[in-house]
Amino acid sequence: MSEVTTAADQSGDALENLLTESRQFAPSVEFAANAVIHGGEYAKANADRPAFWGEKSRELLTWSKPFTKTLDWSNPPFATWFEDGEINAAYNALDRHVEAGNGDRVAIYFEGEPGDTRTYTYAQLTEEVKKAANAFEALGLAKGDRVAVYLPMIPEAVITLLACARIGAIHSVVFGGFSADALRSRIDDAEAKLVITADGTFRRGKPSSLKPAVDEALSAPGHSVQHVVVVKRNGQDVNWAEGRDVWWDDTVGQASTEHTAVGHASEHPLFILYTSGTTGKPKGILHTTGGYLTQTAYTHRAVFDLHPETDVFWCTADVGWVTGHSYVTYAPLINGATQVMYEGTPDSPHQGRFWEIVEKYKVSILYTAPTAIRTFMKWGEDIPAKYDLSSIRLLGSVGEPINPEAWMWYRRVIGGDKAPIVDTWWQTETGAIMVAPLPGVTSTKPGSAQVPLPGIAVDVVDELGASVQHGHGGYLVIREPWPAMLRGIWGDNERYKDTYWSRFDGMYFAGDGAKWDEDGDVWLLGRVDDVMNVSGHRLSTTEIESALVSHPSVAEAAVVGAADETTGQAVVAFVILRGSAVEDADIVTTLRNHVGHEIGPIAKPKTILVVPELPKTRSGKIMRRLLKDVAEGRAVGDASTLADNTVMNQIAESLRK
Numbered sequence: 001m002s003e004v005t006t007a008a009d010q011s012g013d014a015l016e017n018l019l020t021e022s023r024q025f026a027p028s029v030e031f032a033a034n035a036v037i038h039g040g041e042y043a044k045a046n047a048d049r050p051a052f053w054g055e056k057s058r059e060l061l062t063w064s065k066p067f068t069k070t071l072d073w074s075n076p077p078f079a080t081w082f083e084d085g086e087i088n089a090a091y092n093a094l095d096r097h098v099e100a101g102n103g104d105r106v107a108i109y110f111e112g113e114p115g116d117t118r119t120y121t122y123a124q125l126t127e128e129v130k131k132a133a134n135a136f137e138a139l140g141l142a143k144g145d146r147v148a149v150y151l152p153m154i155p156e157a158v159i160t161l162l163a164c165a166r167i168g169a170i171h172s173v174v175f176g177g178f179s180a181d182a183l184r185s186r187i188d189d190a191e192a193k194l195v196i197t198a199d200g201t202f203r204r205g206k207p208s209s210l211k212p213a214v215d216e217a218l219s220a221p222g223h224s225v226q227h228v229v230v231v232k233r234n235g236q237d238v239n240w241a242e243g244r245d246v247w248w249d250d251t252v253g254q255a256s257t258e259h260t261a262v263g264h265a266s267e268h269p270l271f272i273l274y275t276s277g278t279t280g281k282p283k284g285i286l287h288t289t290g291g292y293l294t295q296t297a298y299t300h301r302a303v304f305d306l307h308p309e310t311d312v313f314w315c316t317a318d319v320g321w322v323t324g325h326s327y328v329t330y331a332p333l334i335n336g337a338t339q340v341m342y343e344g345t346p347d348s349p350h351q352g353r354f355w356e357i358v359e360k361y362k363v364s365i366l367y368t369a370p371t372a373i374r375t376f377m378k379w380g381e382d383i384p385a386k387y388d389l390s391s392i393r394l395l396g397s398v399g400e401p402i403n404p405e406a407w408m409w410y411r412r413v414i415g416g417d418k419a420p421i422v423d424t425w426w427q428t429e430t431g432a433i434m435v436a437p438l439p440g441v442t443s444t445k446p447g448s449a450q451v452p453l454p455g456i457a458v459d460v461v462d463e464l465g466a467s468v469q470h471g472h473g474g475y476l477v478i479r480e481p482w483p484a485m486l487r488g489i490w491g492d493n494e495r496y497k498d499t500y501w502s503r504f505d506g507m508y509f510a511g512d513g514a515k516w517d518e519d520g521d522v523w524l525l526g527r528v529d530d531v532m533n534v535s536g537h538r539l540s541t542t543e544i545e546s547a548l549v550s551h552p553s554v555a556e557a558a559v560v561g562a563a564d565e566t567t568g569q570a571v572v573a574f575v576i577l578r579g580s581a582v583e584d585a586d587i588v589t590t591l592r593n594h595v596g597h598e599i600g601p602i603a604k605p606k607t608i609l610v611v612p613e614l615p616k617t618r619s620g621k622i623m624r625r626l627l628k629d630v631a632e633g634r635a636v637g638d639a640s641t642l643a644d645n646t647v648m649n650q651i652a653e654s655l656r657k
């Protein structure tokens, strides 16, 4: 059962502060003069959205067969874009740059966690992808087949994704921090034929493994996987299933460098990416080719003011998340940019690692998450001060609301008080950035994602779906189809309609609360459903509750996302133990590990509180709002709808003990 709180509930007093934000930073004359995109773009897009996207698509992409249609919205909420066109994503990301004489341009500077490095030019990366495409085909992979990808942040991840796209196979990346169980359920849902993984990776100077989770996931029979391709990354010993497992070097390494990319239909599926929703089972978000590539490429150029000949772009997201799909794997390469790819964490071997990388590769555009920025703030500004960050000319933020204080710190300490900050709002489902300033046009404002991009119809509406006035809050919706929109949930059209299109008639409901300020800028206020945002990672309260109650000691569980200074939100669980279970210090550790095993380490609750009862309405819904008050140390709000109004006292009493 989901308890939907209103946006106003979520924002509380903070709203007043938001609305009085008066600091604004206009682009410098020089920045504006050299910007890729000018202000006229909004009017052009408004005049005819589908035509605008059609023009962008022709400009930014090379179609194998040109399209004659743009949008078809005759069967909402199922959209098609550029339906009669054919295109190959890998050809657009690779071959065409080589053909245009840019084969020697660096595509990827890879920085490994232990400090090893590799550089791939466009010509080299094209060759690697052709080899991988041949190797995957030799293993029986064909157009339309699904491939589960469970890899660390290494170039083979990008190579794998592009090789799949090249042959029309559909990749489904599972973040390396997910458990064997989570991996198995995603493999099963997509009926993946091939798994691409690595022996492991490195975390904070130590080897950490991946292959054992794949072995565990495939240990029970009845799965669809025929082969597992294993990249040798950290040299750990691995178990080997003869006939099933093959080393990357023995297959891809030996394959031919000749491979011709053919065009696939614009609406051919490109990938599935699972994300948490309000119910327990993760949803396989489906993206297709032509529209997705158009909007990712356009937004990457427009929002980051990309000058591919001179910029060095670094998006710090893992390829396991949508940001690592759109702004590591696809858009930068489609646009012919040079980018940095980093395997490790910001604190290893020291807290200056990010800034060392910026200095070393002369990163000019940095795209990271507020949780990282708040961590850097905590570590102190002397750390970045030791490095030359003068190459930076633009900063991006994504994944959660960025508080004005962190925004100001980012601008001053990392951006040298001059680099514009683009706060970008979007989702796995939207495929590409939807709301963000245009850095050569918009005066940026700390804390606000600001303006729907040209060609994007974002609105804030009230309970009944009516637009709210400037100065008011409500729900973020999207009123018109957009090119990179999800095309559905893998195998479940009804769930797609229910989840996104049923709350407000004819509008896509994003699940976020938002507000227009008096200037007409959008402020994102966080999720209004049962989705939590921990360090920019989406986690479902229900999914973690299910994991907890699957443990024999737990009778009932309720999970909330409590405000956390660094991670945005933290997972706090309230559990009722079964009569027979004893409450001791170990139970908390046991349950945390159990969640880690069921879902993955990222989902482990920060705090688990053992309580005698949970607050429920008469209809049996858990009132998470009240638990959130407890978790955040606030006076408990209105509890009048509780079936038993002594419950909150019982909880308070048990926590005092």
Ligand code: WTA
Residues within 6 Å of the ligand: 275, 321, 322, 323, 397, 398, 399, 400, 401, 402, 423, 424, 425, 426, 427, 428, 429, 449, 510, 511, 512, 524, 525, 526, 527, 533, 536, 537, 538
């Ligand atoms: C949140 C990540 C505020 C939001 C690209 C959204 C943000 C969810 C921002 C999607 C932002 C993302 N400001 N909130 N700039 N960017 N969010 O699918 O709640 O992992 O619904 O996609 O993250 O998370 P997802």
